[in-house]
Amino acid sequence: MAASSSSNMGEVQRLVIDKKETLTGHDVIYSFAVHRLVTKETWSFALDYNTGCIIVPTSWSFGIFYEKVPETSELSCSITLKRTDNRENSVMVFALVSFSDVNGRVARFSEAVCSGTMFAGDEKQGSISNRDKSELFNQELIVRISISIQECHVIKEL
Ligand SMILES: [Zn+2]
Numbered sequence: 001m002a003a004s005s006s007s008n009m010g011e012v013q014r015l016v017i018d019k020k021e022t023l024t025g026h027d028v029i030y031s032f033a034v035h036r037l038v039t040k041e042t043w044s045f046a047l048d049y050n051t052g053c054i055i056v057p058t059s060w061s062f063g064i065f066y067e068k069v070p071e072t073s074e075l076s077c078s079i080t081l082k083r084t085d086n087r088e089n090s091v092m093v094f095a096l097v098s099f100s101d102v103n104g105r106v107a108r109f110s111e112a113v114c115s116g117t118m119f120a121g122d123e124k125q126g127s128i129s130n131r132d133k134s135e136l137f138n139q140e141l142i143v144r145i146s147i148s149i150q151e152c153h154v155i156k157e158l
Contacts, residue, residue, distance in 0.1 A: 012045060025091075025150035026051040033102075035140050042067045048084075049147060056152040058120075059085040062145065064097065077128040081114040081147070083121060090119045092150040097128060100142040 015032040028049055037043055043066045050059040061082045069076055081095050094115045099108040113126025 023153070025148060025152055026053060027146070027148045029147075030145040031142055033140055033142055036138060037066060037141060039138075040066075040068070041070075045143070047145075051149050051152065053149075053152045056087055056089045056091065057085065058083060058087060058091055058149060058152060060093075060147065060149070062095065062147060064143075064145070079110075079113045079126045079128070080123060081118075081126075082123040083118050086120045088120070089152065090117050091152045092116070093118050093124075094146075094148040094150070095126070096144075096146040098144045098146075100144065102140050102142065104142070
């Protein structure tokens with residue numbers, strides 16, 4: 001499994017990948033630090049994830065794209081999750097993104113930006129709203145991306 005950024009890879013620091021297989025599926029958490037997003041016009045990060053499931057192995061492409069709205073300096077953050085394998089089985093997916101400060105205080109938390117049943121080739125999109133213009137984005141941030149793939153272990157009756 002490889003994590004790569006479509007741009008600005010040098011600005012992602014201390015990448016930690018935590019993979020876990022559970023009774024019902026697969027969870028993976030990526031966390032990394034970024035600096036002063038507020039000074040950037042755009043920023044993006046992309047990663048590929050393979051569950052390695054022995055029953056229904058699925059593969060995924062996750063992208064996060066941040067853009068500053070020039071007029072208001074607000075943040076626009078969009079997320080895409082695409083299933084890139086070609087297995088017939090559907091699986092359930094939940095993806096969450098959170099932004100924390102270096103002390104772990106969560107400042108932006110997405111409720112399941114991409115969730116639901118996904119078949120091969122499906123793509124889901126989500127976004128994180130920026131309701132108040134927080135000072136948070138002016139400092140170092142920890143970005144945490146959680147992806148949970150469920151029901152691949154379940155043998156479905158036809
Ligand atoms: Zn599985």
